[in-house]
Amino acid sequence: MLKKGDRAPTFELSDQDGQAISLSALLADGPLLLYFYPADFTPGCTKEACDIRDMHEDISDVGIRVVGVSPQDEDSHQRFRDKHKLPFTLLADPDKKAVKAYGADGPLGIGVRRATFLINTDGLVEDVVVADLRVGRHSDFIREAVAHHRA
Numbered sequence: 001m002l003k004k005g006d007r008a009p010t011f012e013l014s015d016q017d018g019q020a021i022s023l024s025a026l027l028a029d030g031p032l033l034l035y036f037y038p039a040d041f042t043p044g045c046t047k048e049a050c051d052i053r054d055m056h057e058d059i060s061d062v063g064i065r066v067v068g069v070s071p072q073d074e075d076s077h078q079r080f081r082d083k084h085k086l087p088f089t090l091l092a093d094p095d096k097k098a099v100k101a102y103g104a105d106g107p108l109g110i111g112v113r114r115a116t117f118l119i120n121t122d123g124l125v126e127d128v129v130v131a132d133l134r135v136g137r138h139s140d141f142i143r144e145a146v147a148h149h150r151a
Contacts, residue, residue, distance in 0.1 A: 001103030001115070004127055008034075008119045009101035013069065013091040016077035021067075021091060027121050030063040031149065033142060035116040036104040040072045040080035040090075044135050048114070049086055051139045056087050059142065062149040066142075069093050070112060104130075114138065118145050 002008070012022040026032050035052070037045045052059075052066055059066055066088040072080075077090035091098070096112070099105050104115040116138045118126040127145065131137035 001113075001130060002117065002125050002128060004125055006125045008117065008123050008125055009098070010123075011093075011098040011101065013093050013098060014074050015092070016074055016081050016090045018074050021089065023119075023123070026065060026067060027119065027123060029065060031065070031121060031126070032119045033059065033064055033066045033116060033145060034102075034119055035066070035068050035114075035138065036099055036102060036112055037068055037070050037114055038106075038112045039070055040076045041083075044114070044133070045070070046080075046084065048135045048138055049080070050084055051135065052088065052142065053084065053086050055139070055142060055146070058146050062146050064118075064145065064149060067091060069098055071096055071099065116141055 010023045012020050015021050069091045071094050074092050093099050099112050104113045114132050115130045117128045120126050129137055129141040
């Protein structure tokens with residue numbers, strides 16, 4: 001698992017619209033909250049995505065971008081995004097390349113750990129939280145990141 005101060009691994013993944021998106025493109029406009037989640041439409045992941053949706057205006061106001069990553073394909077991400085009116089990008093990582101590079105692969109390579117990384121424009125991890133079952137820790141982490149960037 002990456003830790004504070006580590007360089008964020010580069011990647012290029014397809015978004016919910018099938019467009020290739022790279023880490024460098026995501027960082028071009030400011031810091032990034034990159035969150036890894038197990039699956040679209042599961043109760044915990046839906047709660048997490050909706051919590052982030054509800055905070056999105058505050059996140060955007062301080063110049064931070066949010067992007068979610070999970071192994072589902074673009075179509076699943078599009079349906080998930082549409083159903084829950086998510087205003088942020090979801091990236092498909094079916095081969096779990098980014099998942100593995102960030103250390104968010106589940107035990108024995110099964111599943112995906114719930115991990116959120118705050119990455120600065122230099123590509124360094126400013127902070128990270130991992131809480132597989134406690135979705136609220138990710139929301140708290142995001143609120144703290146917003147407060148820190150507002151100050």
